[in-house]
Amino acid sequence: MHDTILEAVGLTKEFKGFTAVKEVNLQVRRGTIHALIGPNGAGKSTVFNLLTKFLPPTAGRILFKGRDITAMRPADVARLGLVRSFQISAVFPHLTVLENVRVALQRHQGTSFHFWKAESSLHALHERATALIEAVNLTPWTGHTAAELPYGRKRALEIATTLALDPEVMLLDEPLAGMGHEDIERTAALIKRVAADRTILMVEHNLSVVAHLSDTITVLRRGEVLAEGPYAVVSRNAEVMEAYMGTGTHGAGHA
Numbered sequence: 001m002h003d004t005i006l007e008a009v010g011l012t013k014e015f016k017g018f019t020a021v022k023e024v025n026l027q028v029r030r031g032t033i034h035a036l037i038g039p040n041g042a043g044k045s046t047v048f049n050l051l052t053k054f055l056p057p058t059a060g061r062i063l064f065k066g067r068d069i070t071a072m073r074p075a076d077v078a079r080l081g082l083v084r085s086f087q088i089s090a091v092f093p094h095l096t097v098l099e100n101v102r103v104a105l106q107r108h109q110g111t112s113f114h115f116w117k118a119e120s121s122l123h124a125l126h127e128r129a130t131a132l133i134e135a136v137n138l139t140p141w142t143g144h145t146a147a148e149l150p151y152g153r154k155r156a157l158e159i160a161t162t163l164a165l166d167p168e169v170m171l172l173d174e175p176l177a178g179m180g181h182e183d184i185e186r187t188a189a190l191i192k193r194v195a196a197d198r199t200i201l202m203v204e205h206n207l208s209v210v211a212h213l214s215d216t217i218t219v220l221r222r223g224e225v226l227a228e229g230p231y232a233v234v235s236r237n238a239e240v241m242e243a244y245m246g247t248g249t250h251g252a253g254h255a
């Protein structure tokens with residue numbers, strides 16, 4: 001049994017009269033990997049921005065651990081444990097992998113400079129950074145700058161800097177987009193590993209790449225929920241198949 005950790009109720013977003021997201025109800029269960037997919041313009045990014053408070057909704061509510069966060073600011077939501085990857089956790093191209101992860105960890109501790117000044121806490125910081133780098137399989141890249149990393153490894157570093165914030169719910173915006181087959185496999189395995197003790201909500205364009213990764217898939221079309229369930233269920237849904245006609249359910253890249 002999983003309880004709901006993140007919930008959207010009647011979530012609606014209008015842009016100058018155009019309804020991009022219409023009365024979306026979403027329940028993300030604790031400890032699961034939940035994917036939000038849909039063809040171009042389906043409203044995925046808008047829902048993602050609404051959930052992470054980067055956009056205010058026109059109507060509807062967002063609940064995190066039963067608490068109404070609809071009116072909260074992104075930074076406050078992040079502090080509660082709902083963290084969006086790749087935005088809040090910036091990666092600095094000229095810092096090494098180790099330095100990037102250390103900066104993320106120090107940020108998480110806030111501006112308590114005095115805490116980090118102590119020799120013992122600097123040691124603890126290093127240990128934690130090394131463990132995170134190991135967790136995302138970047139140990140051989142520890143001394144390389146972020147700019148030197150191949151694309152897939154860069155995304156792994158971004159996941160590491162997000163993990164540094166120890167999020168309860170991690171929101172990933174197209175973590176597999178633009179990757180080749182090998183990177184997709186590696187990153188999917190990484191997402192699965194880090195999901196062991198947290199909840200993941202990810203936006204993805206293609207149904208096929210989230211197939212074996214997600215416990216639940218919500219399919220959006222024109223701002224509305226078209227189908228929801230495990231892959232075996234949504235992939236057989238006639239309307240889902242139709243929505244993906246032309247864009248290709250099994251397409252490799254991000255259109």
Ligand SMILES: Nc1ncnc2c1ncn2[C@@H]1O[C@H](COP(=O)(O)OP(=O)(O)OP(=O)(O)O)[C@@H](O)[C@H]1O
Nearest residue numbers: 015018020038039040041042043044045046047205
């Ligand atoms: N700031 C905005 N102003 C006006 N319209 C917008 C704005 N943001 C998004 N839209 C419109 O809302 C709809 C949903 O867009 P959104 O980016 O959420 O879709 P998406 O599913 O993420 O698409 P994609 O896969 O192409 O990224 C689109 O028709 C888009 O043009």
